[in-house]
Each structure stands twice: as structure tokens, then as C-alpha cells.
Amino acid sequence: MAQLNMVQAINLALAQEMERDDRVVLLGEDVGRDGGVFRVTEGLQERFGAERVMDTPLAESGIVGAAIGMAAFGLRPVAEIQFLGFAYAAFDQLATHASRLRGRSRGRFTCPLVVRTPYGGGIRAPELHEESSEAFFCHLPGLKVVVPSGPYSAKGLLLAALRDPDPVLFLEPTRLYRMIREEVPEEDYTVPLGTARVAREGSGVTVIAWGSMLERTLKAAKPYDAEIIDLLTLNPLDLETILSSVRKTGRLVIVHEAPLTCGLGAEIAATVAAEAILSLRGPVLRVAAPDVVMPLPKLEDAYLPTAEQIQAALDEVLKY
Amino acid sequence: MAEETLATFTIRRLAVLDEHGVADEPLLPALSEEELLRLHELMVLARTFDQRALALQREGRLGTYPPITGQEAAQVGSAFALDPTDRVFPSFREMGVHLTLGYPVDRLYQYWAGDERGQRAPEGLEIFPVCVSVGSHIPHAVGAAIAARYRKEEAVAVAYFGDGATSKGDFHEALNLAGVFRLPALFICQNNQWAISVPVKEQTAAVSLAQKALAYGIEGVQVDGNDVLAVYRATREALERARSGGGPTFIECLTYRMEDHTTADDAARYRPPEAVEAWKRKDPISRLERFLTGRELLDDGKIADVHTQAVATIDAAVKAMEAIPPPSPAEMFDYTCANLGRRQVAQRQEA
Ligand SMILES: Cc1ncc(C[n+]2csc(CCOP(=O)(O)OP(=O)(O)O)c2C)c(N)n1
Numbered sequence A: 001m002a003q004l005n006m007v008q009a010i011n012l013a014l015a016q017e018m019e020r021d022d023r024v025v026l027l028g029e030d031v032g033r034d035g036g037v038f039r040v041t042e043g044l045q046e047r048f049g050a051e052r053v054m055d056t057p058l059a060e061s062g063i064v065g066a067a068i069g070m071a072a073f074g075l076r077p078v079a080e081i082q083f084l085g086f087a088y089a090a091f092d093q094l095a096t097h098a099s100r101l102r103g104r105s106r107g108r109f110t111c112p113l114v115v116r117t118p119y120g121g122g123i124r125a126p127e128l129h130e131e132s133s134e135a136f137f138c139h140l141p142g143l144k145v146v147v148p149s150g151p152y153s154a155k156g157l158l159l160a161a162l163r164d165p166d167p168v169l170f171l172e173p174t175r176l177y178r179m180i181r182e183e184v185p186e187e188d189y190t191v192p193l194g195t196a197r198v199a200r201e202g203s204g205v206t207v208i209a210w211g212s213m214l215e216r217t218l219k220a221a222k223p224y225d226a227e228i229i230d231l232l233t234l235n236p237l238d239l240e241t242i243l244s245s246v247r248k249t250g251r252l253v254i255v256h257e258a259p260l261t262c263g264l265g266a267e268i269a270a271t272v273a274a275e276a277i278l279s280l281r282g283p284v285l286r287v288a289a290p291d292v293v294m295p296l297p298k299l300e301d302a303y304l305p306t307a308e309q310i311q312a313a314l315d316e317v318l319k320y
Numbered sequence B: 001m002a003e004e005t006l007a008t009f010t011i012r013r014l015a016v017l018d019e020h021g022v023a024d025e026p027l028l029p030a031l032s033e034e035e036l037l038r039l040h041e042l043m044v045l046a047r048t049f050d051q052r053a054l055a056l057q058r059e060g061r062l063g064t065y066p067p068i069t070g071q072e073a074a075q076v077g078s079a080f081a082l083d084p085t086d087r088v089f090p091s092f093r094e095m096g097v098h099l100t101l102g103y104p105v106d107r108l109y110q111y112w113a114g115d116e117r118g119q120r121a122p123e124g125l126e127i128f129p130v131c132v133s134v135g136s137h138i139p140h141a142v143g144a145a146i147a148a149r150y151r152k153e154e155a156v157a158v159a160y161f162g163d164g165a166t167s168k169g170d171f172h173e174a175l176n177l178a179g180v181f182r183l184p185a186l187f188i189c190q191n192n193q194w195a196i197s198v199p200v201k202e203q204t205a206a207v208s209l210a211q212k213a214l215a216y217g218i219e220g221v222q223v224d225g226n227d228v229l230a231v232y233r234a235t236r237e238a239l240e241r242a243r244s245g246g247g248p249t250f251i252e253c254l255t256y257r258m259e260d261h262t263t264a265d266d267a268a269r270y271r272p273p274e275a276v277e278a279w280k281r282k283d284p285i286s287r288l289e290r291f292l293t294g295r296e297l298l299d300d301g302k303i304a305d306v307h308t309q310a311v312a313t314i315d316a317a318v319k320a321m322e323a324i325p326p327p328s329p330a331e332m333f334d335y336t337c338a339n340l341g342r343r344q345v346a347q348r349q350e351a
């Protein structure tokens, strides 16, 4: 087994699936000759040709819109949007079409589409290159939203996404792209969509995180008897894993780097309040970014949740 | 350095029949007598469908409805040129296209009565569901054309939309992509000269919509959209170009919206009735009738028969539509995604 970083793991998943299934076609800005701005698709055009790894004009809505037409007519397109902040231009295609095509056509047309995009903060990049607006997309019934937390989950989730019969938004935490190396099996394996992973067992408090906040949470929670859940799929939520952990620990902290208000933490907290309130010993706390726009690099650290903030929340709930 | 001319362009406008139904013989498309009569039947069927829909809506038997009256030539003439394997991406005002391609009439009414099941195209017809969001479906045709080429299928992808849609970014992105990839795609714009209350002159500063194609390096042509033979001819040419690797075409059908934008609209608020009167003289159905009568393919008796037949078809479709049992609430869930989440499963049970 090889030690890979997340960029390599995603590249491997794409290459293996393209080898296995000739319906898989990549398209996006700079994905071909240049191998993508993060080099995630490096070498794939050379290997599979320009018909399967298509450099497109600069047109986010057009890219996702075209990918919808490709998906409906027998391909399994993988559209890359260069940064999540530019996916806003394609939000219309996701909300208006990709997530609705199966329903609107009553099953006559489906949309097995994967939209991959770098996501999240902490990389000292220009404006709109560090967005964590996952909650917008989680509000679309019919669209799955997935966030890997390391190379192993990246490969397995991407393979699952590529084989899913419905559209999947695959958010790649840029801060982790080259930060973590992990054993990534060469063999085919999937990490099923809709299933969270208990990243660390514990009994005093449940902490839920995803993407790059999982890494920060694991570090911050080291001294605590915390059960840490790596959400992996943000929509649909793995309610069983969340609720059974909270029923066991009686306490819950949710960590996300998106702004607090209407973040995904709110949905989780509300679900726990509805379904496990009698197990709770204290308030459900959310550690999140403030309700401001993601700032430029000079203030980035002031925006992203810190290990200290996570620890303060753990200390607070553990008082109960 | 002197200034030089990089390129010059011309915009063609195609018409075969004049307002009196007199043909420019060399331009007549190769259509058999049966096919010419079929075009007439389909246009009459489309108008009958439309006028019945307006009546049904007034009686509360259909929901909000966008009439096509006046646009039958643009719709029937273009769709008649298509193969059943071609991929069609309609807007919401294309019932004449559906009818020409053989979409079940009762299903069309079912959709406009508020039942999404009517949107499921039968097997063998590659018609995407109606797109209510103006212009956002145009890129889907680009993708369908990419898929056709990749899989070495003959199909051409055809997007239908209105003049208002040409102001949308998706129109631009789609035509640009289609041009860059030289795709087997066809973009058919029905310039009915209105986007609700906005006249086409306020939609663009360009003298035609067809010329927009030039900026994307693709073919563009304006046709008399009330001349079914011109529309058919232009569509045939474009399909042949697409199938032989010559790339996409943008066809502007210049026509006119004779009714309100929808049954929820009152066009008297923004356009003078005289404008509509002037266009009545260009009516696409009577124009074809004059042509066919001149050729002794039709006469008053035969025209009456065509109408009787259309009414019978529509009567039967309305009856069939109204006999369809209403959908069950569980039906909302069944096509949201292939594998429902736990919460959706519970919600479905309670629905
Ligand atoms: C994106 C979007 N914006 C606004 C509307 C509301 N609307 C429905 S039809 C229409 C005008 C469309 O004009 P045109 O493209 O010329 O088509 P037509 O209605 O004339 O067939 C508008 C503004 C919509 N459905 N979608």
C-alpha cells in the first residue's frame, strides 16, 4: 500500500474509475493540459486523451449545465469548478436542474454527475478561494454533499460518488490537500455515501466535524475523553451515528468553519434536540466562524475556528 | 500600422412562402404531398390544443398556461425535421414541438394541470422536461451533444428558447461552448418579440438575434418564423450540418406571440391591440392553407375535416387526462433520488 496525500488519492480514484468505466469524462477549466490548478487531474489528459479530459472555456454555469446534459445521455461526467467561490455561478444549474432532473422527469432522465471543487479556508489565498458555503448546497433535496477528511476517505468517497446514480457535490478541503499522508489501498474500495465515521471513540462528549476542521478537532480534543465523528457526507446526514453517539455521551459540540448562522451545525443541533433531548446533559455548542465574510489572509486565522475555541467549548459542556 | 478589416459578416434571412402563401419555388424544401398535409394537420392540432388549454384554464381545469398560438410554424416546422433520436430541450412554450414529435397529448395536458407525471417523456422520445427557468436549459443541449459525439451516436441536441432567453448568461455560455467544441447542436430561438411585457428591442441593441451566432463562430440565420416551409428548410440544413461534423447552428424564427404571455398575464397593459391585428395577416396556418389550396392539395372541405379530426383528438386527450387518478403524496419522494435518506423515508411514510 502506498502513502498518498489527498491530491494523489483523488487523482488515483479518477484514473482507476476512468480505466474501469469509459463513461467517466472530466471537464473544467485547466483540468487537461495543466492538470488542474491544484494538479488533482495531473497526467489524466495525457493518459486518457482530450476527449475524456476536456479543457473548457471559462464558464461555470455552462460547465455544470453541459455536465447535466452529458449525465442525462449516458456519460458520468466529473465537472471541476476551480474554487467553491466560483460555484455560485453554477448554483443555478445545481439547484434548478441537477438536483431536480430525476424528479421533474419522473425518473425518465437522471443526473449521475460529480462536481468536484476545492473548498475551505486556511491556504492564504485571494478572495473567494476559501469559501465554506456547504450549507447552501445541503439545502437542495436531490443533491448529495460529500467532504473527505483525508486521503483514504477521499479515494473511497470519490469512487462511491462516481458510481452514485444521482448528483454529488464533492468538496475537497484545500488545507488538507497535501497536509496528510495516509495509507491508500491500490485496490478498489468505496466509502459509502451517507455514512459518518467515528474517527475516535470516547464517552464524555461527542464532537462532530468534517473536512479540515476534523484535523483541527482531533488535535484539540486529544486531552479529552471525546468521541469524534467525521461526518464525511453532509447531505444526507448519518443520523444514526450522530444520535447513538450523543445518547452515549450526553454532550455535543459541533465544529465547522462556515459562519454560525444557518450553518449545518444548526441542523444537527435541531435534530439532536428533537430526537435525543433526554440524553443531553448540557447545551449543544457550536464552534463556527463568525457571521462575516471569509476575510483575506491577514485575518484568516481570526476567522477560522481555533483549537483553543474548540477546547473552550469542550470545557464548557463538560461542566454539566 | 494601418487599420485592416479582419472579417465581414452578413446575416441571412430565409422565407419560402410570402404572406399570401405564394412560394419562392427554388427554395421549396423536398417534402412529399403527404408530408405537406401532415405539417398542416400538426399546426391545426397545435392550435386546437392551445385554444382548448386556454378554455380549460378559464374553467379551472388547467393551471397557469403559456399559449403558443401564432408560433405553430416555428414549432411544427422545426420539430418535423428532427429524428426521433434527436435530443430536445424545450422551454415551456413548445407544445407544438411535443405534439409534432408524438408526445402523448393527454400527458401534455396532465403537466399543465399541475401533475408532474405528465413530464415523463415516453421511451423512444428524447425530450427533456419543460424548463421553466428561462434559458438555463440551453447548456444541457451542449452536454447532450458532447455525449452523442463521444458515444458516436447520430443524435443532434436541440435547444428551444425565446427571445428573452438570449439575454441570459447561459445562452452565451452554451453557444460559446458549442462553438469551441464544434458540436452537433442546434439552437432554435422563437423570437415572438415579447418577453412578458418587454419588447425584443429592449432585450438587445442588435438588429437581429441571429447575428449573435457570429460572435461564437457558429452559423446563424433568421427565418420567417410564420413560414413553416422556411423553418423546416433551415432546420434541415442545420441538422445536416450538425450530422456531418459542420458544427452548431443558431436559428432565429421571427414570429409573434398572439396571446397573453400566460393565462396569468394581461397583455393589454403593455401592447396595443393593433400590433396583434397586423400579425393576424401573417398567420402561419392560413398561409400554409393558401399554399396548399393553390396546389389543390386542400380545399374548404378538407380543411374542415382536418379541424374536425383535431377536435376529436383533443376531446379524447382531455377525457383521458381527466380520468388519470391524482398522484399520491408518496410520489413526491419516489423520484427525489434513487436512494432516499433515512429522514426522507420517514417523511414519505407520513406523507
Ligand atoms: C430565469 C427566469 N427569469 C424570469 C422568469 C419569469 N419569466 C417567465 S417567462 C419570461 C419571459 C420569457 O421570454 P422569452 O424568453 O422571450 O420566452 P417567451 O415567454 O416569449 O416564450 C419571464 C421573465 C423565469 N421563468 N425564469
Ligand SMILES: [Mg+2]
Residues within 6 Å of the ligand: B162, B163, B164, B190, B191, B192, B193, B194, B195, B196
Ligand atoms: Mg419571447
